[in-house]
Amino acid sequence: MSVAFTKEESAETAAETMLPDRPVSPHPNLVTEAGLKALEDQLHQAQAAYEAAQAIEDVNERRREQALPLRDARYFSTRLRTAQVMPPPASTNTIAFGSTVTFERGDGRVQTYRIVGEDEADPKQGMISYVSPVAQRLMGKAVGDVVDVQGQEIEIVKIV
Known part of the structure; x- marks a missing residue:
């Protein structure tokens, strides 16, 4: 009825x-x-x-x-x-999925994030998704590299 x-x-x-249904990422x-x-x-x-x-x-x-x-x-x-x-990163020489990276923004702020999967991402807890703009620009980079993220330069200072 x-x-x-x-x-x-x-x-x-x-x-x-x-x-x-909750949207599922492509x-x-x-x-x-x-x-x-x-x-x-x-x-x-x-x-x-x-x-x-x-x-x-x-x-x-x-x-x-x-x-x-x-x-x-x-x-x-x-x-x-x-x-x-994904296995833990094999090296700390370059940023990969699972790496914890510390970088300094052009304005002097220093931030540390771990690059993780979409469902576990929580920027307030220091975890960003591997598909985020910041993570995408950081992947494959090394300490000392400077990348542009949405018009702002960031320098990689540490990879764990």
């Missing part, structure tokens, strides 16, 4: 439970070992939240509570299926 013939609350609930899903573990943990959390919501007796409330974890479970399942675990 169409929700058009049910009470208004059910129509609203039906719309709430049909969340669009880039290769490169991850660190820690990134793979984080994806696994997030999938388990989404599955646990979905299972917990199944215990809710009110069907409308159950649908509302299941919508987000179900969407997240689909996303994390896809990301785990496509994950390509």
Whole structure:
């Protein structure tokens, strides 16, 4: 039966439970070992939240509570299926996926970031995605190299 013939609350609930899928990046899903573990943990959390919501007796409330974890479970399942675990960088001579790089901006600010996969990127925690403009310009560079990032010069001072 169409929700058009049910009470208004059910129509609203039906719309709430049909969340669009989270967008999946077109880039290769490169991850660190820690990134793979984080994806696994997030999938388990989404599955646990979905299972917990199944215990809710009110069907409308159950649908509302299941919508987000179900969407997240689909996303994390896809990301785990496509994950390509990258080995740690073989050298600290040049910047690669997994490198931690310290650079100095033209204005004197010194910043340190680790280059990681898209799902584990968190600039506030010092991790940037390998597809970010900064990481793209830094990849393959060495200590002492100066690169232009969005009109600002940065000098690489350390690679770990």
